[in-house]
Amino acid sequence: MTDIYLGLALIAAVSLALFLGSARLVRAWPNWACDLAALGIVVAMLLYIQFAWYGVWLVDWLPFSNLIVIGNWLPLFGAVLAAFVWQRLRDDGGRRRLVVGALAATAVYASVHPLLGHTPECQDQWTKDGVCLQSTRYTCTAAAAATLLKTHGIDATERELADLCLTRDGTTWLGLYRGLKQKTRGTEWDVRVVSGSIDELGHLERPAILRVGLETDSSVDSTYQTEYGWIPGVAH
Numbered sequence: 001m002t003d004i005y006l007g008l009a010l011i012a013a014v015s016l017a018l019f020l021g022s023a024r025l026v027r028a029w030p031n032w033a034c035d036l037a038a039l040g041i042v043v044a045m046l047l048y049i050q051f052a053w054y055g056v057w058l059v060d061w062l063p064f065s066n067l068i069v070i071g072n073w074l075p076l077f078g079a080v081l082a083a084f085v086w087q088r089l090r091d092d093g094g095r096r097r098l099v100v101g102a103l104a105a106t107a108v109y110a111s112v113h114p115l116l117g118h119t120p121e122c123q124d125q126w127t128k129d130g131v132c133l134q135s136t137r138y139t140c141t142a143a144a145a146a147t148l149l150k151t152h153g154i155d156a157t158e159r160e161l162a163d164l165c166l167t168r169d170g171t172t173w174l175g176l177y178r179g180l181k182q183k184t185r186g187t188e189w190d191v192r193v194v195s196g197s198i199d200e201l202g203h204l205e206r207p208a209i210l211r212v213g214l215e216t217d218s219s220v221d222s223t224y225q226t227e228y229g230w231i232p233g234v235a236h
Contacts, residue, residue, distance in 0.1 A: 003182075007069030011111055015079035021127035022083030031088060038084040045077040054174055059193045065181035068114050068166065068174035075107035092176065114175065122159040132158050137229075138234065141171035144209050145179050151207050152189055173211055173235070211235050 026034055043196075058071040082103040089096035122142070123135035132146040135158060142162035149156040165171045165179035180191040194204070202209070213235035214220060224230040 002068040003064070003178075004069055007064075007066030008111055009074070010070055011075055015075045015107060016074055018079040019083050019086075021215050022080045023086050023126075026084060026087045029087060032081060034084045038081055038088070041077060041081045041084065045074070045081075047075065048077065054172070056193055056195060059177070065178045065185070068172065068178055069111065071174065071233070072110060074110040078103050078107040078110070097234040100131070102229055114166050119159075119163050122157070122162050124157045124159065132156075139167055141176050141209075142179070144165050145176060145183075148207055148209055149180070149183055154187060154189070156183055176209065217228055 024201065025093075029037070053074075054071060058067060062070055064070065082100045085099050085103065087094060089099065089133035090116070107210050120136040120138050122139055124132075125133040125135055129135065130147065130150050132143040132150065134140045134143040139158055139162050142165055143158045145165060146156040146160040149161075161167075161179050161183075162171075164182050165175040167175065176190060177193065184190055194208075199207070213230040214230055218232040220230065220232065225232075
């Protein structure tokens, strides 16, 4: 977990620097300017959540195993917003501390959320063909990751990958990325995230883990949701 702790420390340091720098910048701003700037930050944060939060493009910028932490910029937006609130409520110390404290708590929760909960208890079951069998409801990704590593000569188990991928009630693609990065460290292999059409993916020369799902507005038989977990808008 060293990589995760380093990532949390980095996000905390950058957030603190943004808060102090922004607070210094807006120290002499009138209230209306603080209000307008705060509104702009909120709009920017909503756009970030909608179009960029945990986007695949982050891998090209930050190809590190702790991407699940350092690729989450919500705490950074929160730090700047807190600085504007700190200035705007400068004449009301009680409210200022309350609101800024709430923003700080929210930022901390957003950072550590992937770590909360417990890793599912897994078995170590394999087929004769070298396929790791999913042994719990939530570890399809961990089993797939163990299988992929095995095909490249790297020993792995479902339980190990569930832990490394931060599997809780499922696994995010960033958790999968972390698990594979950790297991390939010190080997000749590295992890690459690709996207494309079905035809393009079909031309990949090596095995890969495919992330699939139904569109948010898809209309499917309820059995697929209740029995198989194919919920529109949720990727697998």
